[in-house]
Amino acid sequence: MNPGPAVPGSTADGLVASRISVRYGATTAVDDVTLRLAPGERVALVGASGSGKSTVLRALLALRAPDDGVVTLDGRPVHPGSARRLRPFRRQVQFVPQDPGASLDPRSTVAAAVSAPLRWLGVPTDRRARTREAVESVGLESSILAARIDRLSGGQKQRVALARAVACRPRYLLADEPVSGLDGGTRDVVLSVLDRLGTGTGTGTGTGTGTGILLVTHDLSVAARIATRLLVMANGRIVDDGPATELLTAPTHPTTRALVTAVPRLAVAAPAP
Numbered sequence: 001m002n003p004g005p006a007v008p009g010s011t012a013d014g015l016v017a018s019r020i021s022v023r024y025g026a027t028t029a030v031d032d033v034t035l036r037l038a039p040g041e042r043v044a045l046v047g048a049s050g051s052g053k054s055t056v057l058r059a060l061l062a063l064r065a066p067d068d069g070v071v072t073l074d075g076r077p078v079h080p081g082s083a084r085r086l087r088p089f090r091r092q093v094q095f096v097p098q099d100p101g102a103s104l105d106p107r108s109t110v111a112a113a114v115s116a117p118l119r120w121l122g123v124p125t126d127r128r129a130r131t132r133e134a135v136e137s138v139g140l141e142s143s144i145l146a147a148r149i150d151r152l153s154g155g156q157k158q159r160v161a162l163a164r165a166v167a168c169r170p171r172y173l174l175a176d177e178p179v180s181g182l183d184g185g186t187r188d189v190v191l192s193v194l195d196r197l198g199t200g201t202g203t204g205t206g207t208g209t210g211t212g213i214l215l216v217t218h219d220l221s222v223a224a225r226i227a228t229r230l231l232v233m234a235n236g237r238i239v240d241d242g243p244a245t246e247l248l249t250a251p252t253h254p255t256t257r258a259l260v261t262a263v264p265r266l267a268v269a270a271p272a273p
Contacts, residue, residue, distance in 0.1 A: 013074050014038045015060060015093060015172050015212065020069035029055040029065070031236040038171060040210040042198040044223035044244065046259065047233035050172050053216045056233070057176055060214070061095055062086055083120070091168055096175040100161035104206060106150035110135065113149060114164045123168045134167035135160070137196075139189045154188030158258050172212040173197060179222060191225050198226065220263050224248055232256045 015037045022030040031051045031233050034084045037043055037060075045053050056063040059071055071078045078089055094117070097103050104113050115131040117123070123130075132142050138159040149157065158178065165173060175194065200210035203231040223230060223244060230247045232240035232255055240253040251257040 014041075015214075016072045017056065017060055017066075018070050018072065020056070020059055020066035020071065022052075022059060022064065023067050029236055030059070032069075033233075033236070033238055033239075035231055035238060037212045037214045039171060039212050040198070040229050041229065042210075042213045042215070043229045044215045044217060044227035045231045045233060046217055046220060046223050047255075048259075051233040052236040053218075053233055054176060055236075057174060057214075058218050061174060062089060076193065087121055088260075090100070090117070091123065092170055093172045094165040094168065094170040096162050096165045096173065096178045098180055099175040100154075100157040103161060104149045104157060104164075106148070108149050110140075110147050110149065110152075110160055111145040113160055114145075114167050117164060117168050121168055130167055134163040134189065137166065138163045138193050155182050155189075158182060158186070158190060159193075162190060165191075166197065166211075170211065172214070174214045174216070176213070176216045177180065177218070180217075180219070191222065194226055219272060220248060220259060224228060230256075232259065 001050060016056050017033055017035050019029060020030060020033050033052070033056055035043075035056070039269055043180070045056065055064070059066050062071065062078050065080050069189065073089060073092065080086075080220065083090075106219075108116075111131055114134055115127045118125060118127045118130060132145065137147060138143055140159055140163070144152075144156070149160065154158065162178065173194075178194070181191050182190065197211040198213045212267065217221065217223055227244040230240070230242060230244040231238050232247070234255045240247060240251075240256045250258055251260045
């Protein structure tokens with residue numbers, strides 16, 4: 001990451017976007033957004049399509065530099081750059097995409113796909129053992145390690161993408177609609193894995209602290225399952241921020257209320273602390 005000096009007034013720990021704005025030509029996609037994902041925290045960023053969620057995610061992943069503001073990790077600025085320069089950052093912050101087909105080589109074996117970040121990022125570990133552990137942690141049998149990606153179902157590919165993200169035991173995991181399009185059983189498996197990571201009972205940082213999870217979703221039932229805190233976006237801004245259970249059961253902001261009202265019989269259970 002080639003970290004520079006700490007940003008004055010920034011939070012000492014966590015992945016933080018400080019007053020970021022992102023513009024595409026004359027269009028402002030993200031407008032003066034501040035958010036923090038603390039170590040071990042589980043946050044859902046929700047909002048309608050086009051609200052700015054994915055743009056915030058790209059900025060947090062150092063894939064797009066904000067036009068204003070700054071993204072920091074543990075108080076130090078993070079900027080887009082070469083794969084080599086961002087290697088320390090990628091060890092700590094991993095991503096689970098909505099479409100695993102866009103990130104997995106169809107000709108690769110599962111073992112090669114999951115172990116690739118361990119090699120790219122120079123993680124000092126027994127790669128074979130860590131790869132097997134990551135695959136089993138997402139509910140797949142170790143026998144699948146020899147299978148080619150193009151022979152897998154959509155649900156299996158999504159779990160392989162998740163296994164690849166957790167293999168290096170990142171401190172923070174950012175997921176973009178990770179269960180969109182999955183059947184009920186596979187969806188439940190993936191959400192259970194994320195829940196275990198967040199509570200520190202699954203493959204995680206190795207420190208005894210849960211993985212910090214930022215879940216970007218339009219599905220409030222997913223947010224209710226995973227998150228302890230909810231951020232609501234509309235028109236490029238965060239318009240509501242609070243405990244997930246509180247915002248989902250007694251919403252007061254018009255945008256949050258409209259999102260909750262649109263979901264019949266939303267089941268809200270307080271996630272484990």
